[in-house]
Amino acid sequence: MAVFDFDRVSKLAPAVARERSDSSPCAACSVRGMTICAPLDAQEQAQIAAIMSSVELEAGAPLFDEGEAAGNVYNVTSGTIKVYKLLPDGRRQVTGFLFAGDFLGLAKQDTYAFSAEAVTPCLLCRFPRHKLEDLMQRLPKIEQRLLGIASNELAAAQEQMLLLGRKTAREKIASFLLMLAKRAKQRGLADNPVSVPMSRTDIGDYLGLTTETVSRTFTQLKQEGIIQLLPNHQVDLADKEALEEIAGGF
Amino acid sequence: MAVFDFDRVSKLAPAVARERSDSSPCAACSVRGMTICAPLDAQEQAQIAAIMSSVELEAGAPLFDEGEAAGNVYNVTSGTIKVYKLLPDGRRQVTGFLFAGDFLGLAKQDTYAFSAEAVTPCLLCRFPRHKLEDLMQRLPKIEQRLLGIASNELAAAQEQMLLLGRKTAREKIASFLLMLAKRAKQRGLADNPVSVPMSRTDIGDYLGLTTETVSRTFTQLKQEGIIQLLPNHQVDLADKEALEEIAGGF
């Protein structure tokens, strides 16, 4: 859901970031330009690093559950996280996918409004909420940054409401693929072919569709030559213009 | 969309507030406890009042359009506003209804991400964006308040995504009526019968349904004795428990 408009970052953190994280984590951080740390100078970064710890999740591991006490906020440094809400009978709405650089954990009150779970193996920076609040008193830049992030997320949420309420399955899938491409590009990755790490079920739960409809729609776009399904969860956006047109609802 | 958790306000501003607004507007403001002004003392309120002007809209009047330069932010002091996004072919998604006390105008960049229009006659406080930003530098409490508002809106947006993506027409209507009741109560109004000032078309565009389905679902709930349709856009929530159960998705 986070939509950032910052300078691109050249590369994702290499796997070795994991070991570095205890000594001088932020200096090596490849997504700093997109996070809450972006506006801070070296001395200020040291302050935020002092309250930070790192978390590693394997694919499928939960980070927290809806309704749980919201003790921490997070920044994703690598991997993909999904956030979702459930109805009592098990119906699920994925409200967002988060990638490297995305922020996670703004809570209405003291409890999380959604659950979060790793889609792929993930690394995150964890900040205890109360310590970050203390730090915000001294560094209002952080609060400004958070407000900017929240505003972006709000705009993205409204776009998603338009998608869920008024777009067809075909338009939803086209919009989804373009969103992935746009966000990959923002992270400095190739935007074509695009990586689609999440399952058909997750995509369906994000778009308000069933896995079958997601699969059929992919097949249909493939047969029209608009996309190509590649191995390793990659999708080639062969005719991006056609996708734009479909996604826009023309 | 805004979901506040503040003390109730005793009453809506009476119609005379309109005349008062030029002399000492904020002193008479009946929704101050819910707005961005809430955390400010008298001296600080004077500062924010100095950059504020008031706006009056008649029913149906536009406030601003999606894509327009986002020069101002607003607080609703009376009436109902709807905010919405359009697809090129005219399909519409209402992303929120705003009532007295609600804040409006956070923008991702420098343009509004949605259009806003009065549903009923409205009064609003208008703040030029850049002046408010200046003031925020000196009064960080305002920025904190905005972040709190944005967090609440984000949680509400996610709840709405769950509704749009995964709830049935019946569950959507039940959720909608309960949301109106809850927000009326927050404003210190009776929560039953609840006032439903917007048209069936607006409700449909908010819930991802057609007017016909909205109408049929109201009729169905009425025939089951769960609600009663009263004159003057009022709905009596006769069996609130049943509504809660339906809305929750059990």
Added chain:
DNA sequence: GCGCGTCGTTGATCCACATCAAAAGCAAGG
């Protein structure tokens, strides 16, 4: 009080997507 335009309701039919069912990849481990 009457005509008129808008909004809401109701009915008949249709269709996009869901549901139910099963086959076809595909990755991991023995």
Added chain:
DNA sequence: CCTTGCTTTTGATGTGGATCAACGACGCGC
């Protein structure tokens, strides 16, 4: 290499809500 279990795809059928159409009700201006 084959088994095991999951994910994805494909097929057949069902259905909730959309669409198309008409009528009724309400508010407003004259």
